[in-house]
Amino acid sequence: MILVGGLAALLQAFVSLSATAKVLIAVSSAAALISLCFYAAGAQDPDENSPDSLSGWNLLAIVPFFDTRFDFLNAAFQHSGQSIFKFKLLQNTVIAVSGAEGRKDFLTSRGLDINEGFKLLSGAIPMLPGVTSDLQARRIATIHKRLSMAQTSEHLSRLLPKILDDGERLMGLWGNSGTIDIFDCIPRMFFQTSVRCLSATEIADDDDAVARLKQLYDTLDTATTPASVLFPWFPSPSMISKLVATVKIYKIVNGVVQKRTQSGVVEDDTLQILVDNADDKMVMIGFIMGLLVAGARSTGTTASWLTIFLAGHPEWRMKAREEAESLLLTHSCYSPGDSVKSALASIPLEIWENETPIFDSLIRETLRLAQPHTAMRRNMGPDAYIGGKRVPSGSYVVYPFSDVHLDSELYPDPWTFNPARPENKTPHSWIGWGGGTTVCMGQRLARLSLKLITALMLLELDFDLVDRRTGQPPLVLPQPNWNDALTCKPDNEDTRHMRYRRRQCMAKS
Ligand code: HEM
Structure with missing residues (x-):
């Protein structure tokens, strides 16, 4: 608490600095960045089992790792x-992996830790010292346990009508017909359903x-x-905001x-699961703050693309509507x-989960x-071997999903959307929910939300894609x-x- 209060005061002080002072800080940040970049240009490792370093690439060339990663x-x-191959991010060694053997080793190596990997390489998770960045393994394990409790059939069945209520309410705001930016309205809708399913009624019911x-x-x-990823401690403008x-x-x-904890009020929501288990406050806050990032962003992106x-x-719209x-x-x-x-809302959960082959393939x-996605890990165990190459203890490893999902041998014509593709039986040839030792822990909730909201849209709206300049299909x-990694x-x-018009009510056949 004291820590967060102190942090807030420090931020307040920065925000009230004069423009000149801010510029000075920003300029010194940039100077430090550049000098550290040159300091960090890596040397070749004489060990023959070590992955090759990128020769002739210094850290300035590696800035695209964050900007244009693909x-x-x-x-x-x-x-x-x-x-x-390997490259340096300041003093850290990062090893990039591709290919079937590397993929299998990456996904199944026990010493590789996702949380440590994301801490350095992602930078998109709110890191608040003492709240999200220093969550000990014990607290993370509790959060994961509560996440599975939030996805029991019983709890999901109670969430099911609430997800539909939220979806219907937000779709209602669009009016009877019009045009929306899919990447604005759909993530908004899934942010609402994520807040509903992963936090508290008090927040989910409060539009503001x-x-x-x-x-x-x-x-x-x-x-x-x-800069904010590489120097999270440096007061650059992006780090401050x-x-x-x-x-x-x-x-x-x-x-x-x-x-909630002080009032003793009991709600039928996910926070209540944590309260009933007498979890400590940091677990409750870490659960909501962390899982909203994990859940809302990926579900919103997937839903936008599905739309x-x-x-x-x-x-495919026709087939999906027929299924709904x-x-x-x-x-x-x-x-x-x-x-x-x-x-x-009256359709049982098990039907949504097991009897929607078209939605599943979509x-x-x-x-x-x-x-x-690029999977990121840190080797927290002893030295490991990936694809025959040594991954030293403490180093970082990344695996881009494009290596497998856009591989034209596994997926002919990979840029074409074709849900009718036969499922490839090669191990780890589809890792949409992760694979090996790390699989998505929110996938039951994510799948259910995607199916419910999509079914609602298909049944209530006629819609198609439109070029907003011409008013015609693109x-x-x-x-x-x-390259847009999020x-x-x-x-x-x-x-x-998307151009849409509310449909006439469906006839019963
Ligand atoms: C369509 C939506 C989603 C997609 C596509 C998705 C995908 C993934 C993938 C691919 C991973 C593995 C990442 C890696 O190996 O680097 C993962 C992990 C994870 N996901 Fe999801 N996810 C989604 C929604 C959610 C939701 C809604 C939650 C929480 C409620 C969630 C919680 C997690 C957690 C906690 C992990 C880490 C598991 C671990 O540490 O072992 N995800 N997800």
Whole structure:
């Protein structure tokens, strides 16, 4: 508490500095960055089992690791002529891995730690000393345990109608017809459902609080720069805005946690699971702050791309709508004129989970083609071997999902969206929810939310993709930009719009 208070005071002091003082600090940050870059240019390792270093690449060339990671890694693999190479980020060794053998070793090596990897290399998770950056293994284990409790069939069945309520309410704000930017409205909707499912009713029911939180999390994304990742302790402007946003998020979450624990009020929500288990406050705050990042961003991105693909591919939109209609007619008591949302809410969880082959294949193909993830780990065990190359204890390892998901031997014509692709049986050839020792712990909730909101949209709206300049379907369908490491938003903003019109009520066949 004292720590956070002190931190807030320090931030306040910085914010009130004169413009000149801020410029001086920023200039000295840049000077330090440049000198450290030159200091860090790596030397070759004489060990023959060590991966080759990128020769002729100094740290300035490695800034693209943060800005244009897909291009950087592709070019570097090509330049090195190897499937595994290493480079330096300041004093840290980072080993980049590709290929089937490297992938298997990367995913299954026990000493590789995801939390330590993300701490240095991601920079997009709010790091608040004592709250999120210093969560000990014991607290992380408790958070993971509570996350599985939040995804028992019983709890998910209770969340199911609430997710649909939120979806219906936000879609209602769009009106009966119009055009929306998919990458604005869809992440907003999934941020709301994530807040609903991973935090507290008091926040989820408060539109202003949700909007504020969304804006703060967006600030964290935009404030993540190479400098803020490499020198998180340095008061660069981006580091300051990131810290300010993190402290504000902390205050919102802390306020709700404190009120709930002190008032003894009982709610039917996920925070209550933590309260009932008498978890310590740092676990509660870490759970909400950390999982909102993990959950809302990835679910919002996947949902946005799923919507783009459905809007741009009428044949798949039709198949998905038929599946949603069939669920409604077979597993609910829907009659024309009834509320579609209420009917969907009455469909049992196990039907949503096990009897939606079209939705499953749509999600699978979306996660293959539009998830620009690079898995990051730190070797916290003894030296390990990946693809026959030595990974020293303490070094960092990265594996870009593009290596497998865009491999034309595994996926012919890899940039084409085709949910009818046969499932490849090669081990670890599809890792949309992770693989080996690290798989997504929120996937049950994420899949359910994606299916519910998509079904609602398909049944309540007619929609297609539109180029906002011409008002016509785009000549070329948007393609995921893998250099945008968080959302892979298409480069052309004009073609990511959806035109929609509310449908007449569905007839019962
Ligand atoms: C469509 C949405 C989602 C996608 C595509 C997704 C994907 C993934 C992937 C690929 C990983 C493995 C990362 C790696 O190996 O580096 C992962 C891990 C994880 N995910 Fe998700 N995720 C989604 C939603 C969620 C949600 C909603 C939550 C929480 C409620 C969540 C919680 C986690 C956690 C805690 C881990 C780390 C597991 C560990 O430490 O072993 N994810 N996710």
